[in-house]
């Protein structure tokens with residue numbers, strides 16, 4: 001599935017590592033939280049760019065202290081209706097200061113792209129090429145924002161009021 | 164009333180255009196039904212038994228005459244010329260086709276209305292006391308705060324896909340006319356010892372198959388922290404609410420499983436980190452919203468009391484039940500009953516809507532409210548205009564003198580419209596109304612709230628009915644379970660089941676029987692629910708089941 005980074009379709013260099021797969025000699029690998037917890041020292045000693053994969057009910061505060069070890073955190077969306085990842089992203093970015101790539105993994109349709117970016121994702125796994133190509137139209141559909149978010153920490157509606 | 168600013172208008176216009184495109188993609192097959200469902204639900208659109216149903220938000224129940232006319236127009240153009248006002252201060256249109264709905268949303272946008280988040284697992288239409296701005300007992304106008312919540316919750320990027328639906332209600336702080344105890348979050352306006360305005364915050368109320376009353380997790384929330392506190396609750400729920408079982412996904416179950424204290428600690432911790440963020444409400448913003456809810460230009464009324472002008476018994480009856488005290492001398496609040504004999508509770512025809520819009524212009528500063536009891540309200544009527552208003556209402560079947568009485572029944576659509584129904588509810592309510600058609604007797608019985616749901620989802624709030632009726636089904640047979648003693652006000656309580664269920668045709672007898680026991684044992688001035696509270700269910704049980712054995 002195509003990956004969008006800041007709205008551009010990119011070639012994805014990251015490899016999703018299954019828990020029983022050995023860490024390859026080179027390249028960029030994403031490991032599960034379970035793998036990280038069991039092989040932590042080994043993964044740190046490999047001195048390689050690492051990605052972390054989060055699925056389901058994860059208390060992100062428990063990995064806050066480890067975030068410096070990761071260049072990427074991938075938050076999975078098992079279906080459009082499971083919205084846990086929105087809060088996880090927001091906490092990772094806003095509360096715990098994660099600055100690496102925050103990737104929403106799907107399949108995701110264009111209708112949620114804007115919301116994903118507003119809570120802190122800078123990379124999105126689109127369902128297919130058509131969805132990925134629709135990015136710029138989709139995020140421009142609704143330009144009014146009545147909440148504070150990652151892109152605008154102050155309430156935009158209040159700002160208008162003050163004008 | 165709140166008037167849209169440029170950005171509010173842009174939002175609803177853009178939303179309608181977005182939905183147009185989504186519907187096109189659905190027709191082309193670019194979206195499958197699983198992908199489309201949450202998108203259409205977040206625009207209020209359900210696929211029902213015979214057609215699509217659109218649920219239109221009436222935020223905190225406030226409508227202008229212009230908006231009501233537009234609703235009437237839409238029901239004529241796209242539906243069968245009537246609409247159904249619901250317990251959630253929404254209007255439902257039952258006979259739509261999918262292809263028309265983007266055009267309907269665009270029409271709604273022209274009068275500052277929308278159906279955003281009226282369904283789906285997101286923050287729903289925020290409801291409030293329908294007497295807001297007119298009731299003498301309110302600490303502040305709940306609409307101001309409900310509007311602030313409406314804006315914040317509209318297309319909130321983090322909370323569009325919660326474990327389940329999420330309902331917030333705001334009461335003005337006096338009598339609770341917003342049923343706050345049965346909402347996911349109930350906010351009650353309060354004033355602290357320093358005279359500051361704030362909220363008592365209740366969390367985890369809800370009905371459905373496991374009815375629960377909300378628990379107070381904060382006694383006083385300073386009003387400028389309203390949004391940060393709501394956001395903290397929602398963030399905790401979005402992460403910890405159950406997603407494995409849709410029947411256990413409401414926040415009430417989370418509160419029940421973790422305990423209110425644990426939930427309070429989680430929320431307070433989260434709030435500590437965000438309370439002084441950009442969410443803190445600046446005074447300028449509160450004032451901007453408040454300015455929209457200034458009282459209308461009340462006049463000093465120097466006319467004789469209508470009691471002395473009109474001797475018609477019908478008017479006197481109507482005045483007793485449907486006319487309520489107003490904070491402004493010389494004015495009253497009027498309940499327009501949508502519970503006329505033979506009409507499904509909450510239904511209004513396009514013609515009635517037009518007439519009411521005109522009457523609102525003539526007598527109520529162009530304002531109408533929708534109550535969670537499925538009636539319409541004219542909030543600001545001059546006392547001396549009451550007789551003329553009553554006569555006009557009579558002419559279109561809107562003058563029924565039964566507000567709060569036993570025939571002011573709340574009923575869900577039930578088997579007649581709803582795909583989830585186990586049993587019919589509208590016919591049962593009509594049968595009760597037919598039986599209790601003697602107005603004099605109704606007035607003697609006094610306040611009695613009967614609520615009928617067609618299945619365990621409890622859309623008609625039967626758990627908090629003074630008498631609750633729940634439609635069920637066993638081996639293809641409909642039957643009805645009866646509860647007594649529920650209430651939705653500041654003394655909220657869940658009703659207790661009286662015993663084995665009844666067939667639909669027995670329900671009018673059951674109601675008669677319950678009323679007979681009450682009339683027999685009531686003490687002076689005691690309401691039906693008070694009697695149940697004092698004596699418990701046993702006298703009612705004994706009478707009901709003794710009766711069924713001797714038959």
Ligand code: HEM
Pocket residue numbers: 209216248249250251255327345346368369370371372413574575576580581582583620621622623624
């Ligand atoms: C006809 C289509 C309708 C459908 C498919 C529907 C569906 C549902 C479902 C599934 C629930 C249970 C939610 C839960 O337990 O988590 C529910 C609750 C509710 N619905 Fe409806 N409903 C419909 C119409 C209505 C109408 C007409 C009203 C108002 C008269 C209404 C008001 C409510 C209320 C107040 C609740 C209680 C919420 C709670 O548990 O706190 N619904 N509805």
Ligand code: SF4
Pocket residue numbers: 575576577578581582583584585616617618619620621622623
């Ligand atoms: S209570 Fe049941 S039957 Fe009635 S509207 Fe709700 S889901 Fe439908």
